[in-house]
């Protein structure tokens with residue numbers, strides 16, 4: 001169970017987070033949803049298909065993507081957040097690393113901070129902590145080795161899972177020492193962020209170990225190269241692989257599935273929920 005401002009979500013099964021990219025260069029639906037009207041249509045469809053969260057991102061973190069200025073990122077995400085919160089009763093998540101974007105997005109109705117850089121950028125920890133304390137807005141802390149510019153150059157670990165768990169432990173310590181309640185933290189091992197194919201599958205195989213903190217764990221594998229490269233499938237051919245990896249993560253205790261294909265993930269969620277209800 002976790003509360004996002006005034007909305008409580010019970011994780012009796014994995015909940016679905018629909019991805020809404022508002023970047024012109026996003027790798028899987030680039031340029032398609034950058035207009036407000038398209039963003040709203042996409043959002044409406046994702047909510048009707050079973051999304052509990054809508055994750056809005058204005059910065060592409062694909063390997064080698066060019067950084068976006070603060071002004072540009074605000075211009076991309078704030079009008080979309082306004083339009084969505086005006087029309088839909090959903091939990092808006094803001095995918096950003098910038099303190100100012102976190103604050104503005106929250107002022108316009110976002111209820112979850114999703115930071116792939118784990119509150120490492122200037123002012124981010126302070127801002128997210130204030131949002132947690134004043135508005136009960138949780139933060140999702142993601143693991144990444146390196147930076148988006150260089151992370152896929154040569155990822156190296158002694159044990160990727162052990163290092164991610166150590167990272168979670170340190171971050172929980174850091175956030176709770178800086179004003180967060182324990183239950184305002186969500187965890188994410190960061191599939192594809194400074195990980196080889198084998199690292200990603202080791203993380204998936206041992207995903208259950210991340211639940212040891214008794215905090216919700218997010219799985220973000222949608223259309224990523226860990227599926228495409230293994231199966232030799234292009235970006236539009238990864239749906240069966242997506243459903244498979246999301247099923248595996250769900251059985252291992254994932255609380256949130258961050259996906260482009262919401263309807264399929266919602267089906268996974270319903271089947272897992274049914275399994276969870278059976279006591280024999």
Ligand code: 7PJ
Nearest residue numbers: 061114116140142188190191220
């Ligand atoms: C993730 C994310 C992820 C979280 C992206 C893409 C790349 N946020 N933002 N976890 N990935 N929390 O969607 O392919 O895995 S952007």
